Structure formats: structure tokens, C-alpha cells
Amino acid sequence: MAVGVERTEASPAFNPLLGPLGPDREMIQRCIHCGLCTTSCPTFALLGNEMDSPRGRIYLMRMVIDGEMAVNETVLKHLDRCLDCRACETACPSGVRYGSLIEAAREGLEKVRGRGPGARLLRRFLFRWLLPNRALLGLAAAGTRLYQRTFLRPLLLGLGLIPKELARLEPMLPEAPPLSSMLPLPGEVAPAGEERCRVAFFGGCLQSALFGDVNRAAVRALAANGARVVIPSSQTCCGALQAHAGDRETARLLARRNLEAIDPSQYDAIVLAVSGCGAMLHEYGELLAGDPAFAARAKVFSSKVADVTAFLAKLGPRRARHPEPQRVAYHHPCHLYHAMKVRQEPLKVLEAIGNVEAVPLKESDWCCGSAGSYNLTQTELSMRLLDRKMGHIRAAGAPVVCTGNPGCQIQIAYGARERGMELRVVHPVVLLDEAYRAAGFYDGAGLP
Numbered sequence: 001m002a003v004g005v006e007r008t009e010a011s012p013a014f015n016p017l018l019g020p021l022g023p024d025r026e027m028i029q030r031c032i033h034c035g036l037c038t039t040s041c042p043t044f045a046l047l048g049n050e051m052d053s054p055r056g057r058i059y060l061m062r063m064v065i066d067g068e069m070a071v072n073e074t075v076l077k078h079l080d081r082c083l084d085c086r087a088c089e090t091a092c093p094s095g096v097r098y099g100s101l102i103e104a105a106r107e108g109l110e111k112v113r114g115r116g117p118g119a120r121l122l123r124r125f126l127f128r129w130l131l132p133n134r135a136l137l138g139l140a141a142a143g144t145r146l147y148q149r150t151f152l153r154p155l156l157l158g159l160g161l162i163p164k165e166l167a168r169l170e171p172m173l174p175e176a177p178p179l180s181s182m183l184p185l186p187g188e189v190a191p192a193g194e195e196r197c198r199v200a201f202f203g204g205c206l207q208s209a210l211f212g213d214v215n216r217a218a219v220r221a222l223a224a225n226g227a228r229v230v231i232p233s234s235q236t237c238c239g240a241l242q243a244h245a246g247d248r249e250t251a252r253l254l255a256r257r258n259l260e261a262i263d264p265s266q267y268d269a270i271v272l273a274v275s276g277c278g279a280m281l282h283e284y285g286e287l288l289a290g291d292p293a294f295a296a297r298a299k300v301f302s303s304k305v306a307d308v309t310a311f312l313a314k315l316g317p318r319r320a321r322h323p324e325p326q327r328v329a330y331h332h333p334c335h336l337y338h339a340m341k342v343r344q345e346p347l348k349v350l351e352a353i354g355n356v357e358a359v360p361l362k363e364s365d366w367c368c369g370s371a372g373s374y375n376l377t378q379t380e381l382s383m384r385l386l387d388r389k390m391g392h393i394r395a396a397g398a399p400v401v402c403t404g405n406p407g408c409q410i411q412i413a414y415g416a417r418e419r420g421m422e423l424r425v426v427h428p429v430v431l432l433d434e435a436y437r438a439a440g441f442y443d444g445a446g447l448p
């Protein structure tokens with residue numbers, strides 16, 4: 001296959017993609033270059049360039065690994081443009097696990113990327129200090145709310161006091177929630193009625209700071225379906241944003257902390273309502289496969305990770321009627337659909353809610369362009385994908401979009417604001433929770 005890349009001499013002394021943590025050569029060899037993945041790749045659909053397809057990116061990785069070319073601007077550009085959405089994995093007949101390849105490649109590429117000290121410090125601050133620190137994140141969310149709700153926003157924007165790059169991204173900021181939704185969940189929530197199972201609940205860092213109401217709704221809905229829900233207080237950020245951005249060292253560090261915080265042998269499942277984190281927790285076994293102290297525990301842990309919709313669908317959720325009629329289009333978060341393979345379960349949860357009508361959404365399994373920090377680092381491509389998504393949402397004609405990932409929620413809500421569309425973007429479990437509340441399932445149960 002001719003990809004038409006500009007080759008530059010590889011250095012025999014150092015190859016950033018070689019070594020035990022680099023992309024798995026055997027996995028790369030599984031690619032038979034059939035190209036079946038290309039039609040499901042959003043970046044190939046937008047750009048029509050082989051090097052922006054999964055096949056082309058795998059070819060680039062192979063050439064670097066084999067020393068046929070050095071890491072140059074071409075390699076970085078095309079690998080950076082990948083969303084890590086993993087739609088190619090779903091399409092691949094050879095079982096190429098592309099997500100593990102691109103994340104390992106990004107970890108290697110960080111060693112030769114030549115970021116300046118300021119950029120390196122910013123990454124360190126975000127990935128190592130801010131995201132895993134609940135108090136700092138809460139402070140940041142509270143500061144954002146203050147900025148959004150007072151004279152500060154018009155003042156700072158009007159006087160041009162916000163740096164140009166940040167001012168460009170500022171409209172994408174989600175609306176920060178009230179302080180009450182940032183309060184930590186209790187350590188344990190008893191089931192409402194007979195106990196059917198015992199689960200650990202994983203909150204997620206940004207989810208807890210910005211979508212604490214979704215976590216509360218999930219915990220209540222689990223309890224209403226007979227789950228005893230334990231919320232271990234020493235859990236931390238899952239490491240997904242770090243892994244996607246090439247900082248798997250921090251992701252491994254955080255994974256070890258979460259494995260210390262949550263002993264999987266104590267629970268029937270580790271449940272969460274944030275699919276980006278779910279996919280990461282689901283892969284702790286692989287992430288720590290080479291760590292003799294944690295490998296076995298990580299494997300058990302990963303096998304018990306369940307998205308809240310999948311867990312409720314398995315329990316067979318109690319049915320209840322929503323107090324208001326809801327026309328709902330469902331958008332599949334990439335990591336739930338392609339990585340965790342949770343596809344029908346969110347729809348089953350919606351089916352359990354009376355008064356909800358699910359309407360079809362074209363390309364509902366296509367990335368919305370959020371993809372971790374992609375909307376910040378590859379804004380132009382991200383906005384083109386969002387435009388495509390919003391066109392389909394408009395055509396579906398539903399006033400409510402359901403989706404199970406905060407990144408998708410933020411991106412689609414931003415798309416609606418920009419286009420002046422009246423749209424509610426909500427996690428499916430929130431609609432279920434509203435129906436349960438209206439049906440009186442929580443009366444007297446003392447739930448959070």
C-alpha cells in the first residue's frame with residue numbers, strides 16, 4: 001500500500017515507539033490493510049487522506065517502529081488528528097485494537113515532541129495536580145460559576161483581559177453547576193427495599209465537579225433497584241484524559257491509586273455514569289499488565305466495571321412514568337459504544353421510562369468531536385464534526401438528546417447554544433431518576 005508519506009531518516013540510536021510500552025508490533029501485524037475501517041473513520045470522512053485513516057496511521061506507526069522513517073511533522077500531524085474514538089475497532093475484521101496502538105504511540109511521541117517548559121508545566125499541572133485533586137477541581141468549578149454568574153465575564157471579555165487563545169475557547173465552557181451539586185456523595189447508600197447486590201460507585205473527576213447531579217441520579221436509581229452503593233472516598237481521577245494525551249505514566253499512577261481505593265473482590269460491580277472513565281477503568285488490566293504488584297487485581301477490577309445503564313439493564317430496571325412527555329434522540333458516546341460495547345442497554349433504560357418516545361438519530365454512533373481534549377487541541381476538525389452531529393440532531397427534531405458522557409454533553413450543548421437551538425442534553429439515568437422521583441420511589445428512603 002502506498003501512503004505517499006514524506007520520509008525522513010530514522011535515528012538508529014533512539015526510536016520512541018520501540019520498547020515494552022510502545023505499540024504492540026504483533027497487533028500492528030494483525031492489520032491486513034483491507035480498508036474496511038476507513039468508511040467508519042470520522043477524520044478520513046472529513047479529510048479524505050489515507051494518512052488520516054486508521055490504516056494509514058497504523059502504517060505510519062509501523063514505519064517508525066521499523067526504523068523506516070523518523071518521527072517528523074507528518075507523523076505527528078496525522079496521529080494527532082486521530083480522535084481515539086475507536087470506531088475503526090468496531091469495523092475491523094482482524095481484531096486490531098487500534099485504541100491501544102494510538103495511546104502507546106502517543107506516549108512514545110511525547111518523548112520527542114519537544115514541548116517548551118511552559119507547555120510541559122501546564123500538562124503536568126492539569127494531568128498530575130488538578131484533575132486528581134477534588135478540592136482544586138471544586139475550587140475551579142466554583143470560580144467558573146462566579147465568572148459566569150457575575151459582572152466578571154462581561155468585564156474581563158469586554159476589556160480584552162483574557163488571552164486571545166483562551167477567549168477563543170471560552171464559549172465552549174459548560175455552565176458550572178451550583179455548589180450543592182459539587183458536594184461529595186455519602187460513603188454508602190442503602191438499597192431502597194430488599195438488597196440485590198453491592199456495588200462500588202466511581203464518580204470521575206470532571207463528572208463530580210461539573211455533573212454531580214448525574215452521579216446523584218445514578219446512585220439513587222441504583223438504590224431504587226436494590227443495590228447497596230458504596231462510594232470509596234479515596235478514589236481519584238481515572239487517568240483517561242492523560243492516557244489519550246500521551247501521559248500514560250500518570251494514568252498508571254492514578255490506576256494504582258484507584259486499585260488501592262476500591263478492592264474489586266468486595267463488590268459485584270464497579271459502576272459509573274461516565275463512559276470516558278468507564279472505558280479507562282475497563283482497561284486497567286491492560287494498562288497495568290506489566291506491573292507485578294497490581295496486574296492481577298487490575299484484571300479483576302476491569303472485569304467488574306459496568307456503565308450504570310448496562311448494570312441497570314442487567315438488573316431489569318423498575319419501570320416508572322416520566323411526569324412530562326419526552327421526545328428523545330440518543331447519541332452513543334464513542335467509548336461506551338466502541339470500547340465498552342454498551343449499545344442497546346441505554347435504550348433499554350429509556351424503554352423503562354413511560355412517557356418517553358425515542359426517535360432515531362442518524363450517525364448516532366459517530367463522534368461528536370469532543371473526544372477528550374480534541375475540541376481544544378484540534379478545534380477546527382472538532383467543530384466540523386459537531387456541525388455534522390448538530391445537523392442530524394436538528395433533523396431528528398427531538399427537544400432532548402440523551403448521552404452518557406460529560407464530554408459529549410458539553411460539546412452538544414455548546415453546539416445547540418451556538419445555533420440558537422432549544423435542546424436539553426441529559427444522561428439517560430437522569431430521566432429515569434426524574435421518573436422514579438415522580439413515582440414516589442424515593443419517598444422516605446433518605447437518598448442523597
Ligand code: SF4
Binds near residue numbers: 040043057086
Ligand atoms: S480512532 Fe477514530 S479517528 Fe482514530 S483512526 Fe480510528 S476511527 Fe479514525
Ligand code: SF4
Binds near residue numbers: 035092
Ligand atoms: S479494518 Fe482492520 S485490518 Fe482492515 S485496514 Fe482497518 S485496521 Fe487494518
